[in-house]
Amino acid sequence: MRAEVALKGRSFINALDFSPQEYEALFALAEEVRARPRDFAESCVGKLLATLFFEPSTRTRLSFEAAMLRLGGKVLTVADPQTSSVAKGESLADTIRTVAAYADLIVIRHPKEGAAQLAAMYSEVPVINAGDGAREHPTQTLTDLYTIRTLKGRLSELNVAVCGDLRYGRTVHSLLRALTRYPGMRFFLISPQELRIPDPLRDELLAKGSVFEEMEQMEEALPYADVLYMTRVQKERFFNEEDYLRLRDFYILTTDRLKLLKEDAIIMHPLPRVTEIAYGVDADPRAVYFQQARFGMYVRMALILSVLGVV
Amino acid sequence: MLRVDPIQEGIVLDHIRAGMGLRIFQELGLGEKNLTVALLMNVPSTKLGRKDMIKITGVLDLDLTKLGLLDPGITVNYIAGGKVVRKVKPGLPERVIGLIRCRNPRCITATESYVTPEFILVSPETKEYACSFCGERVRV
Numbered sequence: 001m002r003a004e005v006a007l008k009g010r011s012f013i014n015a016l017d018f019s020p021q022e023y024e025a026l027f028a029l030a031e032e033v034r035a036r037p038r039d040f041a042e043s044c045v046g047k048l049l050a051t052l053f054f055e056p057s058t059r060t061r062l063s064f065e066a067a068m069l070r071l072g073g074k075v076l077t078v079a080d081p082q083t084s085s086v087a088k089g090e091s092l093a094d095t096i097r098t099v100a101a102y103a104d105l106i107v108i109r110h111p112k113e114g115a116a117q118l119a120a121m122y123s124e125v126p127v128i129n130a131g132d133g134a135r136e137h138p139t140q141t142l143t144d145l146y147t148i149r150t151l152k153g154r155l156s157e158l159n160v161a162v163c164g165d166l167r168y169g170r171t172v173h174s175l176l177r178a179l180t181r182y183p184g185m186r187f188f189l190i191s192p193q194e195l196r197i198p199d200p201l202r203d204e205l206l207a208k209g210s211v212f213e214e215m216e217q218m219e220e221a222l223p224y225a226d227v228l229y230m231t232r233v234q235k236e237r238f239f240n241e242e243d244y245l246r247l248r249d250f251y252i253l254t255t256d257r258l259k260l261l262k263e264d265a266i267i268m269h270p271l272p273r274v275t276e277i278a279y280g281v282d283a284d285p286r287a288v289y290f291q292q293a294r295f296g297m298y299v300r301m302a303l304i305l306s307v308l309g310v311v
Numbered sequence: 312m313l314r315v316d317p318i319q320e321g322i323v324l325d326h327i328r329a330g331m332g333l334r335i336f337q338e339l340g341l342g343e344k345n346l347t348v349a350l351l352m353n354v355p356s357t358k359l360g361r362k363d364m365i366k367i368t369g370v371l372d373l374d375l376t377k378l379g380l381l382d383p384g385i386t387v388n389y390i391a392g393g394k395v396v397r398k399v400k401p402g403l404p405e406r407v408i409g410l411i412r413c414r415n416p417r418c419i420t421a422t423e424s425y426v427t428p429e430f431i432l433v434s435p436e437t438k439e440y441a442c443s444f445c446g447e448r449v450r451v
Contacts, residue, residue, distance in 0.1 A: 092423055114419040114444025118426060133417050135445060200441075200448060 008309030011120040011127040015141040015174035020181050027146050029302040029311075030295075037070065040301065043310050044073030050103035051077045052095070053130070054110040059271060059293060060130050060139070064107045067300040076103055093122040100124045105308060108132075126307040134170050139303065140270050141174040143296035148227055150295065151266050151288060157184035161221040163251050164231035164276055166191040171270045172231055173201055180210045187212035188221035192250050194243070195233070218251055222260035228253075230269045230276050248275060255280045268292050315349045315366060322373065323388040323395075324365040329353055331382050332363025338381060339373070346371065359384075375401040377410060380451055383438075403451075405432050407440060415447035 006022055018026070033040050049068040053061050065075045076099075092115060099106055100123040108119050109130040116129030116136070131137040149155045160179060166172050166189055176197070179185050187205075189197060189212055196214060197205075205212060215221060222228070233248045252275060253267070261267070269277060269289040281287050305311050327335060332352050341348045347368040356362040378385055379401030389397040407430045413420045420426045420442070430440035430449065438451050 091425065092419070093425065110419070111417075112419040112422060113415065113417050113446070114442070117444055118419050118423060132419075133445070200446070 007303075007306040009126060010307055011116075011123070011129075012138050012303065012307065013116045013120055013127065013129045014136050015138040015178050016181075017138065023142065023145060023178075026142065026299060026302045026306060027149055029305060030146055030299045031150075033301045033305075034295075034298045040071055040305070040311070042072040043305055044068060044071035044308065047071075047073040047105070047308055047310065048103045049073055049075050049105045049107065049304065050099045051075060051107045051130075052099065052109070053078065054108070054115075055131065057109050057131070060109065060137075061107075063293070063297050064128075064130065064139075064300055064304075067297050067304055070297075071301055071304060073304070092118055096122045096127075097124075105304065128303065128307070131170065134168050136174055137170050137270075138174060139296070139300055140171045141178045142299050142303065143292060144171070144175050144229070144268065144270070145178060146299045147268060147288065147292045147295045148266070151291075152226060155179075155182045158226045159186045159188065159221075159224050160227045160229065161188040161190060161218070161225035162229045162231070163190040163218055163221075163253075165195045165233045165247070166197045166231075167195040168234055169231045172229070173197070175229065176201070176205060176210075180205060180208050185211070188225060189214045190216070190218045190221055190251065192216060192247055195247060195250075218253075218257065219260060222257065223262065225261065225265055228261060228265060228267045230267065230273070232269075232272065232274050232276055252276055252278060253281055254278045255284070258284055258286070261286065313351075315351060317393060318366050318368050318390055319393045320370075321346075321366065321368040321390050322371060323367075323390060324378070325362070325386040325388055326356070326359060327363035327365065327385055328382050329359065329361040329363055332365060335363075335378070335381055335385075336365060338377060341365070341367065344371065375399065376404040376407060379404045380407060380410060403432055403435055403438060406430070407432075411440065411449060411451070413442040413445060413447050414449065415442065415445050418442060418445035418447060420444055 051061050051064055068075050096119045105126050106123055107128045107130050108116050110132050113133035113135040115132045120127040129136055129138055162172050230253055235244050265286055267287045271289060271293060332350050336350050349366040351364040353361045354364055383403045387399040388395045409427045411430050413428050420428050429443040431443050433439050433441045439448050441448050
């Protein structure tokens with residue numbers, strides 16, 4: 001079944017809203033778009049995407065906007081909430097109902113957890129969550145899985161090492177939940193004590209029979225990893241500057257440490273990076289994070305096509 | 312021993328955890344309804360040791376979700392013609408709408424006050440619920 005049949009009119013709020021089969025359909029469509037972009041250059045003519053970003057973002061917003069423009073659609077954007085009616089005290093529900101009257105699809109990023117779900121409740125058009133506080137960022141998960149599937153050739157029987165802020169990093173939580181649905185996955189969860197995965201997530205992974213080890217030293221995992229997923233310690237998630245600075249430089253992937261990594265491993269990062277990957281690593285063929293960003297655009301194109309039910 | 316006559320038509324809330332009777336009486340607003348109500352506290356019980364009971368004469372539409380949340384062990388006996396015609400054990404509700412507020416300051420329900428909070432039961436053993444907006448867990 002093509003993705004657009006199953007996903008037409010649906011919102012994408014949590015990474016697990018879509019089944020592995022629906023992910024697969026999106027990946028297949030993303031492959032078509034990547035291989036023959038011209039065939040899709042006019043697929044969304046006459047369609048309007050609204051991007052509402054209540055929290056700073058560059059790459060995610062540009063990725064969605066680039067995706068829509070490459071499909072021939074147009075984009076309305078509120079990049080700075082200080083200039084919008086929200087600054088006058090309008091409720092999110094009213095903002096969404098108004099924007100839904102103008103656009104065919106809404107992409108929202110908001111600092112509050114659950115904001116995208118609330119938006120979907122009040123919207124007459126599909127809503128895509130582009131990040132709601134520390135909770136979810138499902139299109140990053142879509143990007144990550146598409147990258148792994150494309151570059152490793154499969155989404156099964158893989159050792160995935162995830163390194164950095166595993167406590168507040170929403171991309172990591174969604175990634176682990178989504179990968180747990182595939183067979184033979186083994187996780188190495190590398191973080192300082194303070195930034196280990198939250199207890200409810202650990203319980204959830206255990207309940208689903210997930211195989212994982214938690215560790216502090218990245219050297220323990222590097223020789224076994226097929227995928228090394230680095231994350232940034234996010235300053236905006238900390239109340240205390242001192243804690244942030246202490247933990248920020250806990251893990252830095254250097255060219256020296258790369259020697260421990262398998263020849264055919266891939267190094268991923270949701271970007272932006274701060275200090276966690278040395279610039280010298282960028283030239284290594286295993287570093288795929290900029291390719292990952294490009295894949296993110298293709299998979300968002302597939303998502304837009306599917307929820308709009310065009311093609 | 313104190314005796315309260317059996318009722319002919321109404322509801323008996325049985326197996327209330329000792330000490331919870333007054334809270335349930337208040338939460339159900341039984342003091343404001345024009346019904347004959349008996350609240351029995353610390354009644355000897357073979358099952359619980361001590362229990363509270365509430366006997367209500369007359370017709371009343373009970374909020375079983377709220378009752379289950381307040382005391383999942385409770386038994387609701389519906390009485391007609393002096394006999395128990397229906398017995399319900401509400402237990403912990405799977406979904407609670409509007410009765411619990413989310414304490415997470417980062418939750419959207421903290422700022423958008425028109426939103427009705429909704430919680431989903433995630434662990435009956437620990438009586439834990441998760442906010443369906445932000446995932447924050449609370450124990451009831």
